[in-house]
Amino acid sequence: MERRLIPVKLDSYKPLREIVFESLREAIINGTLKPGERLMEIQLAEEMGVSRTPVREAIRKLELEGFVVMVPRKGAYVAGISLKDIADVFEVRAALESLAAGLAAERITEEELEALERSLVKVAESTEADDLTSLISADTDFHDILYRASRNERLVQIVSNLREQIQRFRMTSLSHPGRMRVALEEHRKIVEAISERNVELAQQLAREHIENAENTMLNMMRKMEEEGAKG
Incomplete structure (x- = not known):
């Protein structure tokens, strides 16, 4: 065997x-x-x-x-993953993430902002340790805080329904060499925009963050397909 x-x-x-x-x-x-x-x-x-x-x-x-x-x-x-699956999930997530970040910039409390900052530190620590499992947990917490800070229960519910797909794609994307550090910097910029109550910038940065994760996933999938074709 x-x-x-x-x-x-x-x-x-x-x-x-x-x-x-x-x-x-x-x-x-x-x-x-x-x-x-x-x-x-x-x-x-x-x-x-x-x-x-x-x-x-x-x-x-x-x-x-x-x-x-x-x-x-x-x-x-x-479970299989098709390029269409990736595009569909990330299209929805980009819209939801942008909406959540914009609403959070308007509605986040000081306690939640502190929790977001602490979560950012955990993401940084996991990135420095190159600990994917810990990073996934910290990254999930970061986004969960963001969703809750939107004060929109329907948004939180919709995201929850997508959790399984989001989690798998999150793990795959963050496992790509170099993506951890890029994602960390994207998180920092989002937190800065939210703390400054800059709604439009928070929306833009959140959307770009998800689109970059999608591009990483698509590139990984295409590479795997090319390697499979060669094999």
Whole structure:
């Protein structure tokens, strides 16, 4: 059997199921496990040096986050991503993010602005440590604070409905070399515009931030397609 996954390394403060989940998620993000590929519990367990139980639990969690789809009577498969999927999700997200940033510039409280600044520090720390998992968490918190500061419950609800797709694309985009630092600078500019109550600039910067993430995703997808064609 060809081994593609690295055996898990035990971490004293993380449950085994979480380590397995993060390993499989990373394998999907970096293309080791490709869209449309069937996930065989026994094979994955053997490659990672664990039992089937944490693998099964990880696959369930990956399904909840949109990385895996379950096909009745066939099993689990890596969820596919098409260029149309990317364009559709980012088109909606760019509009929502721009609206949220503009509303936040008008309505954000001092406490929320402080939370946004603290979140920015966490993003910076994760970027410096080159810790993708921590960065994803910090980046998600940053945007969640922004949505809440908009004071628009419908907007928050719509974003929540897109959470799974957004999360996968966020992980894929931020895993691209150099994107972490660029995103950090984009976040800083957005926070500055909001703190200055500059509605139009906040809207513009937020839209550009999402469009840049989309372009990163599209470039990665095209590169993967080219490499697949060569292979």
